[in-house]
Amino acid sequence: MLLGLRGTGKTVLLNEIGRIAESENLIISKVEAPEGESLPKLIYPELRKVMRSLSGVEAAKHIATRGLRGLRNFASAFKIEVAGVEVGVEPEPGLADSGDLQYDLPALFEMIGRAASAAGKGWIFLIDEVQYLSEADLSALIVAIHKMSQEGLPVVMVGAGLPQVARLAGEAKSYAERLFLYPEVGALDRHSAARAVEKPIAVEGGQIAKAALDMIVERTQGYPFFLQEWAFVTWNNAVGPEISSAEADASYAETLALLDAGFFRVRIDRLTKAEVQFVKAMAALGDGPYAIAEVAKSMGRTHQSLGPTRANIISKGMIYSTDHGYLDFTVPLFAEFMRRQE
Ligand SMILES: Nc1ncnc2c1ncn2[C@@H]1O[C@H](COP(=O)(O)OP(=O)(O)OP(=O)(O)O)[C@@H](O)[C@H]1O
Numbered sequence: 054m055l056l057g058l059r060g061t062g063k064t065v066l067l068n069e070i071g072r073i074a075e076s077e078n079l080i081i082s083k084v085e086a087p088e089g090e091s092l093p094k095l096i097y098p099e100l101r102k103v104m105r106s107l108s109g110v111e112a113a114k115h116i117a118t119r120g121l122r123g124l125r126n127f128a129s130a131f132k133i134e135v136a137g138v139e140v141g142v143e144p145e146p147g148l149a150d151s152g153d154l155q156y157d158l159p160a161l162f163e164m165i166g167r168a169a170s171a172a173g174k175g176w177i178f179l180i181d182e183v184q185y186l187s188e189a190d191l192s193a194l195i196v197a198i199h200k201m202s203q204e205g206l207p208v209v210m211v212g213a214g215l216p217q218v219a220r221l222a223g224e225a226k227s228y229a230e231r232l233f234l235y236p237e238v239g240a241l242d243r244h245s246a247a248r249a250v251e252k253p254i255a256v257e258g259g260q261i262a263k264a265a266l267d268m269i270v271e272r273t274q275g276y277p278f279f280l281q282e283w284a285f286v287t288w289n290n291a292v293g294p295e296i297s298s299a300e301a302d303a304s305y306a307e308t309l310a311l312l313d314a315g316f317f318r319v320r321i322d323r324l325t326k327a328e329v330q331f332v333k334a335m336a337a338l339g340d341g342p343y344a345i346a347e348v349a350k351s352m353g354r355t356h357q358s359l360g361p362t363r364a365n366i367i368s369k370g371m372i373y374s375t376d377h378g379y380l381d382f383t384v385p386l387f388a389e390f391m392r393r394q395e
């Protein structure tokens with residue numbers, strides 16, 4: 054479970070893991086949890102694809118076909134609209150038809166696991182933006198993965214999401230802590246940050262002055278998306294073949310304008326007025342983490358009266374609790390952005 058702030062490279066890593074899995078001949082499914090959509094609907098087409106592909110392997114045909122029957126039950130139990138009728142698939146009562154995801158999802162994963170095992174294959178399930186899953190959906194997914202691990206079936210899940218996912222998973226199922234690894238995806242160290250800028254320039258036959266590189270690494274604090282944007286603008290503006298620090302510096306304002314209009318703006322646009330007031334109050338206190346009590350005090354409000362606002366901003370993925378009583382932004386350098394707004 055890759056955890057990190059916005060724009061740190063989680064999706065890039067998830068895609069890379071998918072590519073590696075593909076070269077290892079695994080069956081891959083990749084989904085992104087959208088806000089307000091249920092897991093059954095999201096996962097159904099993937100389960101169907103995997104089962105259908107396994108049903109084409111002689112050794113796995115029998116189990117995979119049963120899996121498809123279960124899937125058909127699943128679709129009607131969860132009221133998933135299915136285009137066309139599954140030809141030749143008879144219903145099988147009792148298989149993934151309880152309508153309770155905690156039973157039905159593990160049952161379907163088991164069918165896939167057993168079919169994959171019979172086919173000598175493995176299935177990797179990649180899921181992005183895990184923080185948007187409801188507690189019930191996350192719980193069912195954890196139960197399903199737990200079952201795979203207990204039964205030694207060749208199914209793995211790799212998830213990615215905001216830092217609060219570790220807590221959400223633990224709250225959903227206490228054993229989640231032991232089931233997953235939680236590598237932190239964060240800012241790059243100086244060396245990696247410098248390489249991320251320098252390497253693509255070198256590939257194109259250019260160079261960048263050391264002072265320019267140091268400036269970019271320093272001011273972006275090594276955050277992948279900011280490195281990407283500033284290096285992109287600088288590359289476009291530079292005369293070359295060596296990018297000077299004056300050119301990098303001159304591109305900074307344009308980079309900020311680009312981030313302000315895109316990366317930062319889309320996030321603030323999703324908040325209500327009251328929520329904007331809350332994050333403004335946070336940013337005005339300096340850089341995070343922020344004590345909730347301090348934020349409330351600066352707004353002249355009580356801790357309790359701000360509870361619902363805070364919870365909404367968290368569920369929109371804008372802020373997260375770093376520690377008991379503390380909050381921070383999920384977007385790096387967001388406080389600075391807020392302070393740039395009038
Ligand atoms: N290893 C890397 N090397 C160079 N650039 C990278 C690397 N990882 C990420 N980036 C840059 O950072 C950008 C953001 O990465 P990515 O979309 O994976 O972030 P994320 O963690 O999924 O963010 P979000 O939480 O908003 O979905 C990429 O488009 C790319 O420009």
Ligand SMILES: [Mg+2]
Nearest residue numbers: 063064065181
């Ligand atoms: Mg992402």
